[in-house]
Amino acid sequence: MTEVDDSAEQPPLVRIRGLRFRRGSRWIFDGLDIDIPRGGLTAIMGPSGTGKTTLLKLIGAQLRPDEGTVEVDGENVHALSTPDLYRLRMRMGMLFQSGALLTDMSVFDNVAFPLREHTHLNESMIRKLVLLKLEAVGLRGARDLMPSELSGGMARRVALARAIALDPMMIMYDEPFTGQDPISMGVLVQLIRRLNDAARITSIVVSHDVAETLGIADLVYVISNGRVVESGTPAQLSESGGDWTRQFIRGLPDGPVPFHYPAPPLRGDVLGAQR
Amino acid sequence: MIELFAQLGGWGMQALTRLGRAHLLLLPLLRGGLDILRRPRLLVDQLFSVGVLTILIIAVAGLFVGMVLGLQGYYILSRFGGETALGLMVAASLVRELGPVLTALLFAGRAGSALTAEIGLMKATEQLSGLEMMAVNPQYRILAPRFFAGIVSVPLLAALFSMLGVMGGWMVGGGMLGVDKAAFWNGMQGGIDFHEDIVNGVIKSVVFGVVCTWIAIFQGYDCVPTSEGVSRATTRTVVHSSLAVLGLDFVLTAMMFS
Ligand SMILES: Nc1ncnc2c1ncn2[C@@H]1O[C@H](COP(=O)(O)OP(=O)(O)OP(=O)(O)O)[C@@H](O)[C@H]1O
Ligand SMILES: [Mg+2]
Numbered sequence: 001m002t003e004v005d006d007s008a009e010q011p012p013l014v015r016i017r018g019l020r021f022r023r024g025s026r027w028i029f030d031g032l033d034i035d036i037p038r039g040g041l042t043a044i045m046g047p048s049g050t051g052k053t054t055l056l057k058l059i060g061a062q063l064r065p066d067e068g069t070v071e072v073d074g075e076n077v078h079a080l081s082t083p084d085l086y087r088l089r090m091r092m093g094m095l096f097q098s099g100a101l102l103t104d105m106s107v108f109d110n111v112a113f114p115l116r117e118h119t120h121l122n123e124s125m126i127r128k129l130v131l132l133k134l135e136a137v138g139l140r141g142a143r144d145l146m147p148s149e150l151s152g153g154m155a156r157r158v159a160l161a162r163a164i165a166l167d168p169m170m171i172m173y174d175e176p177f178t179g180q181d182p183i184s185m186g187v188l189v190q191l192i193r194r195l196n197d198a199a200r201i202t203s204i205v206v207s208h209d210v211a212e213t214l215g216i217a218d219l220v221y222v223i224s225n226g227r228v229v230e231s232g233t234p235a236q237l238s239e240s241g242g243d244w245t246r247q248f249i250r251g252l253p254d255g256p257v258p259f260h261y262p263a264p265p266l267r268g269d270v271l272g273a274q275r
Numbered sequence: 276m277i278e279l280f281a282q283l284g285g286w287g288m289q290a291l292t293r294l295g296r297a298h299l300l301l302l303p304l305l306r307g308g309l310d311i312l313r314r315p316r317l318l319v320d321q322l323f324s325v326g327v328l329t330i331l332i333i334a335v336a337g338l339f340v341g342m343v344l345g346l347q348g349y350y351i352l353s354r355f356g357g358e359t360a361l362g363l364m365v366a367a368s369l370v371r372e373l374g375p376v377l378t379a380l381l382f383a384g385r386a387g388s389a390l391t392a393e394i395g396l397m398k399a400t401e402q403l404s405g406l407e408m409m410a411v412n413p414q415y416r417i418l419a420p421r422f423f424a425g426i427v428s429v430p431l432l433a434a435l436f437s438m439l440g441v442m443g444g445w446m447v448g449g450g451m452l453g454v455d456k457a458a459f460w461n462g463m464q465g466g467i468d469f470h471e472d473i474v475n476g477v478i479k480s481v482v483f484g485v486v487c488t489w490i491a492i493f494q495g496y497d498c499v500p501t502s503e504g505v506s507r508a509t510t511r512t513v514v515h516s517s518l519a520v521l522g523l524d525f526v527l528t529a530m531m532f533s
Contacts, residue, residue: 060408082412089410100405103397114409117416162409 011074013038013170013202014059019068020226021051021058026262028054030226032068036170041196041203043217045210045248046224049261052206053097055223056172059204060094061085073169090118093163093171097178099155101147107134107158108143114165133161138187153179157188164195170202171195177209189216210248214238222248297493300414304492307412307419317420318427325421325488326428329386330435336381337436340373341365341443348444349452358454362463365444366437370467370476374437376524379483382429383516387491390421391512394495395505403496418492425488426481433480475531482523487516 014036021029028051036042044052057063059070061077070077072088080088101110111130115121121129134140137157147155156176163171176192177185193216196203207213214220214234222230222237230237263269311318348364394417397403403413441463448454467473491512498508 057404062404062407086410086412089408092408094405094408096401096405096408098401100401102402102405103400114411117409117411159405 010038012036013073014204015069015071016059017069017071019058019065019070021054021063021065023054027226029058029065029068032223032227034221034228036202036204037219038202039196039200040218041193041205041216043205043207043213043220045206045208045213045220045222047248048208050223051226052223053174056094056174056204056206059172060089060092090166091169093166093168095156095160095163095171095173095176097174099147099152099159101150101155101159101162103147105147106143107139107145107147107150110147110158111162111165114162118166129165130161133165134158136164136191137161138184151179153181153184156180157184160188160191164201167199168201170204172204172206174206175208176205177207177212185212192216293497296497297489300418300493300496301489303412303414304419304422304489307415308423310415311420311423317416318423321420321424322427325386325390325424326432329382329428329432332381332385333378333432333436334439336377337369337374337439338443340377340436341369341440341445342447343443344368344373344440345444345447345452349448349454358448358452359458360462360466361444361448361454362441362459362461363466365448366441366463366467367472369437369440369444370472372524372528374433374440375476375480375483376520378433378436378480379429379487379520380517382425382432382484383487383491383513383520386425386428387487387512387516388509390425390488390491391495391498391509392505394418394421394492395498395500395508398496398498399500399502399505414496418496422488422492425491426484429484429487430477430480433476433483437476475527478531479524479527482527483520486519486523490516490519 012035014034016032016034019029019032019034020027032055034044044055046052054063058065059072059077061070061080064078072092075084075088077085077088101107102113105113108130111133112126115126115129119126131140131143134143137160139154139157139161142150142154142158147158150158156179160173160176173192176188180188189212192203192205195201205213205217214237217234220231220234220237221228230240232240344365345361348361349358352358352360352364394403397413397417403417406413406416445456445459449456449459494508494512494515495505498504
């Protein structure tokens, strides 16, 4: 928890102001304000389909917002020139929900890929670094497998090793825990915390695994319907317990969080003749 | 009625914006060529999967087309007692027309569709997004090497096609039908003009190589990132490439021989 306190004087690493983003006619974000403190582990939680993945893509400037700004390390990512954006991305790691490994390369080559693209290290140095990163995720023995030979959980751990290969200043984790068995889940939770503390990497964890996420986060934002509905430390959240958070954390079906994607009333829809 | 026009207009606009995006993609593809100069390895890997793996189908097709030309040519020519012109006829039709055109069509079916499916699946499985987030531009790193590999491969494959075609024609004409072998070669060597026939054939196959590979890469990169989207894009690659090759062949031929 100390990280958040130290960095209170520093400006946040990521500052999102008045973000609005639309898919078709549906507003996914409608005036979102988020600060991600430097060196902290910030969790972003929310029900499936609220746009958590979309938010990470907006931070990485893969998508453009309709309104509002996203600043990373003081720079508005959507106003950067392409070379500057790429320089910034070299310092951001991202763990995709699907892993996004390159399927025509072995596990080893996947982890070595960013090193080979962006550094001039020789092969023996690359080998050492790759094996260390793979060791950290417990997959040093799987270095010669191809991505098609990995399970979903293993693929995500390889992707994590690749994301930390360049020692970025910040890592965005998209659902790191889904598909992990209890043991690798525990290891991953520890690993994410350790990367954050030891290397002072700022972490953004997107997840709906409530217990794990609350267990390691310094700061939690809960988003729903395109806005932040609550934020604070895990302790504050479990205490304050706004309706929204209580429902989400306990997993209750009834409450302010809609379980359904927006739709007309069921009765008319099912019994009516129109489609 | 108005709806029909609106629909047609909508399709027209879609086709035009797609054409625009395809042209916008050309710039990064060419710019990516600079990276290849620095890392030729990228191109070599693609030359293998785009070019070398297409050799077999091109070789077999060339041989058979040449053999058929030998038979058909003999049938016509022998009616005028002109069997000795068989070599010239086979070689000229291969080098000027059939070599470049059939190679391009086979290339679109074998390598173009594979390129589209590969790139489309990379898009659907977020590999391209992943590259972008690793600060690697997929247009330079993935698309450009494939583009140049296609451009280099097609003329070479067309040359192979024509060469094996001539062999096929010679085997049928000289071997089976008993055309004088020396006359076969002499007629060919005397009648084929380097500039008129060979250079023009090479120009055609370079143009076809650019167009087929460009279409394949664009369709993959622009596809809807789902299984259905990739399968549609693959079909479009083959259809568009084939039509483009046949249409351009007419235009180029008209320009060259006018
Ligand atoms: N390419 C797209 N085109 C149109 N709508 C999209 C597209 N991608 C996502 N959406 C919509 O955007 C919304 C947010 O999607 P997103 O993937 O960001 O959700 P998420 O919060 O990450 O969900 P999950 O927890 O299930 O991963 C979804 O409701 C989805 O319908
Ligand atoms: Mg998601």
